[in-house]
Amino acid sequence: MQSHILSIILFTPLVGALLLLFVPKENKDAIRWIANIFALAGFLVSLPLVPWFWAQIQSPERFKFLEGATNNWIPSIGAGYVLGIDGISFLLIMLTTLLGWVSILSSWTAIENRVKEYYIWFLVLQTGMLGVFMSLDFFLFFVFWEAMLVPMYLLIGIWGGPNKLYAAIKFFLYTLFGSVLMLLGILFLYFHHHTVTGIYTFSIPELYKTAPQIPFHYAVWLFLAFFLGFAIKVPMFPFHTWLPDAHVEAPTAGSVILAGVLLKMGTYGFVRFSLPFFPQVLTSSETFLSVTVRGWMIGLSIVAIIYGALVSLMQKDMKKLVAYSSVSHLGFCTLGIFVLTPLGLSGSVLQQVNHGISTGALFLIVGILYERRHTREISEYGGISNVMPVYATITMIMFLSSMGLPLLNGFVGEFTILQGTFMANWRWAAWAAPGVILAAAYLLWLYQRVFFGTVTNPKNEKLHDLTPREVLTFAPLIIMAFWIGLYPKPFFQILDQPVNQIMADYNAAQGNAVNAAVQPEILPAVAAPVAVAANDTKGKK
């Protein structure tokens, strides 16, 4: 069972999709029940992974629950069906199975036309996303990466809002553009591996060994190819404009998955591929327009944090506001990645999970009002606390989680990222810090306009509060938000090994050069005494 757990998790949703093919499309309730059962089953089968993974966090293997073997799928080209996870992918897989279930549950009344296709595509999407996080073979990875694009395209294009075709095509072409460049990068790595070792393979652990030796002037182009693929997915400034359109037009559950999981593929790609493959690029002191590659990454992240928040502040459409807040939050995630400190990296992965929980919940929240009133214009609302008190309370909790209030999840991630950033360079942290203030500004202002005051719009007077099913969709997210906020230690422990592995590879590949590069540059100050003082205190304990 343990040896096939990943395949079981991976294909449970797909089995559900196949089963749905045989259900007559008129029988909507049966379709809904089957889809929900399989979505819940997909979550439940992933639960045993938690204790099993926990038992293995100390084991030295980089990837656990390995399944399949290198080149076993299409031996002639060196493609294999290889699955395996580390702490980073483990957390993202758990997030995916949870959000998959939550978003399918949330669609029960929201989707009324072409119900059968909707659930089939949703379940296919679920398998695609899980595959991306599990694959240890680039060929397999790319298959899942692209396979996931089509269902999402259809979800936006068929079940979306008035401008759905524009949004769907924009989403599809933009991300496809990035993936094609990434494919070229993958092929380069593949052939380079052959040149060095004489073996054709797409195996990611094998490519880890050869890629860092690619000379800088090639590697920088490869980095750029992968960067575009991932930066569009994240999305990083200035590749973000597909996101608001896609979010505004997508159905609620599509937005939840889009923000909660799909965006994480970009950041996951940075952590899984860009960092281990191209240490030579990120630590190089070569500059472009007098900024290093790492400097560019950090600069774009900080711009995303501030800019995303500023644009978010001025939105008139709730969903667009949340979409731009995602740009800001993901800026924190990429910042944490590229500062290249263990703290930043741990915080970043944790924040990816947090963002999935909080922003996923925010889209559910917007979806609830949209389902009742069919508008997302902020000015249409006001005084909703009076008619929907339970909803208002849950919204407040999730807003607070999103703006990083301590004892809720968002704080832990942001705090760790900011401290990791500060350790690398205090100026970066100082630039990113206003993002925290602006987050409070745009969320509280939104809350005030929607929930406070008296009901001025007669259409809002009869709104009914959350149904038990709707409360159930929020419950797991709220529990997770408090868990991570109150006791994040297990999450940090799960991330210990992969993060240290990446950082150790980094330091090994770069030798001492990296130490010099990561060394903080700050105010001139006395250095030695602190070390002495620190040792003194340790001695006394």
Add this chain to the structure above:
Amino acid sequence: MFFLEHIWLIPLLPAFGAAMMFFFGRKLQKSAVSAVCVGVVVLAFLWACGAVWEYTEWAAAHDHQPYQQVIYTWLGSDTGHLAYSTQGGSPAEFKADVGFLLDPLSSIWLLFVTGVGMLIHIYSIGYMGHEGGYYRFFGYLNLFMFSMLTLVLGNNYALMFVGWEGVGLCSYLLIGFYFHRKSASDAANKAFIVNRIGDAGFLLGMFTIAWYFGSFRFTEVTEMARSGHFAMGDPIITAATLLLFVGACGKSAQLPLYVWLPDAMEGPTPVSALIHAATMVTAGVYMVARSNALFVLAPTSMKTVAIVGVLTAVFAASIGLVQNDIKRVLAYSTVSQLGYMFLALGVGAFSAGVFHVFTHAFFKALLFLGAGSVIHALSGEQDLRNMGGLAQKIPTTFGTMLAATLAIAGIPPLAGFFSKDEILWKSWVANPILWAIGFATALMTAFYMFRLVYLTFWSPSRVDHEVEHHIHESPTSMTMPLVVLAFFSITAGFLGVPRSLGGSNRFEAFLAPVFAREATVAGAERGTPTPAKEEKTEPTEYVLMLLSVGAAIAGWGMAGRAYRQAGKGYTEPIAAAAPPIYDVLLNKYYVDEAYDYAFTGRRKLGGVRLGTMGLGEASTWFDVNIIDGTVNGAGWITRLTGTLSKWWDTWIIDGLLVNGPALLARVMSYPTRLLQWGLVQWYALVMVAGLVGFVFYYTYR
């Protein structure tokens, strides 16, 4: 040691109350709500008393060490893997505990927070009795107690920050309690966001400390700071302390971040008393006092604290002189008194600052609760212009408020006299200019407080007849806390009677393990007296003491002259003497307006929106037109290229190059084609014609 070992229960008790309200509050009777929420706070207070009692015994046996208890590791993996290197290059682990620290400093806060908190909870039973959302109010109040106690008891900066943001949240929720009113929700947002600005400073300060010292724990940071390894004026410590002070300015409403506090009066009055007067706003003072070992190493920061403090004190007091809303007067008074506290910290008189926090908690809470009682009696009237002559009608409220006024004005031997006088004396020692400004503030304080008392209680009644019939003294649940607080406002000062008046300053002695060393360091740095020299300058101290008592009495006298006979439509003496100054003061120096133009962007400056919203609008324009414009432009160019290609393909490639030759061939072949159009008769005709032709040719050649 039972109470001390279970010290974690103190914050947890109100958290339990808040959780009960969250889940079941809606279904509970008001009496059940009061029982749970007030009950847990009373328990917390008793527990706190027990813990502090046990601590004093424990400390005597443990060389006055702080008592520390770590519950679990909150942030960090606790495996040693999540490491970083400090600025000096030594390894450190990223780690923050959920752990509690009890020392004399936190003991004082613990006692007055739970004590005053308990009284205000009891008061709220009566005050909020007729309001909707009763359970919500008490739930928030309990949540506040939890946050404040976490702030006070946390053993490290990160956990302190939890309480710090937590009290900010509760403040937001309670200011916006009457969320139907736009002004209330506006004030709530303002409070939270302005506090967040300070919080960002706090965060960066905290990171600097972790980066420099490798720890968040107060004990470790203090130990290292005291180790003597750091030079006086160390730039990183200066930066860290200044950043922390930014946080303190936000939370404790100092210049330039004070603007949220006066607006916070939109909340229910018990909230103003508890959060915006007695406890939460002193968190900044607590944080600076807690970091005293760092601050004394940074003279620049100390000077900044003192200057910001004294300027805030005089600035806010001057606004308080002319405000007409009873709660606003008190709000500006709070800002001003907080300025005094920072002045004390800045001149190195830490225990004097804390002492003022302590006494201020009683008399300011009392003033607010008294104001609440007045408002309650007058059916919601808050405007001083519509009050007057209430002394006989609500005697308990009047008597207790008078005691608080005497205390805050600094009339001996009430509490405020001892604490304020010590601050003024210490600032004289540091710099007579600081004293002079502080002295002017004391005069203004006495004036605006007695102005409030005269206009409310002593002057002829200006109350509406409608309202006048309903005037009634508040119920016992409200007056009882007033009486208790009045008792402490009168007597609390005796804990800190200075040596010059024959006392032993027990308060300072109690705090000595926390402050004594740093106070000496701060004094030595300035080159001004250490306690030994203090004895010699006693004459000056007496003179100053007399002067400040004189100022208090002068302020009283001036207020009495101006307002004793204030009937309907009375004139303000300042308005009569200098109308422009009156306008500026009444409009609070137009700071809110200036901020709206420059920082928030809520007002346009000549058609141009500046500030954050201006930036937001510019960014949005940039996003829609430039970035998305580029993306759509790329799409448009692709489509244009497609159209052009199609045209090229249709007309040039296919039209000219492919079909062209074909057409040419067709045109060129036309004549030849004419010759062979497939009609057999025609061929026969041609053959015959040919034959005839040949025949003719050969015949006639």
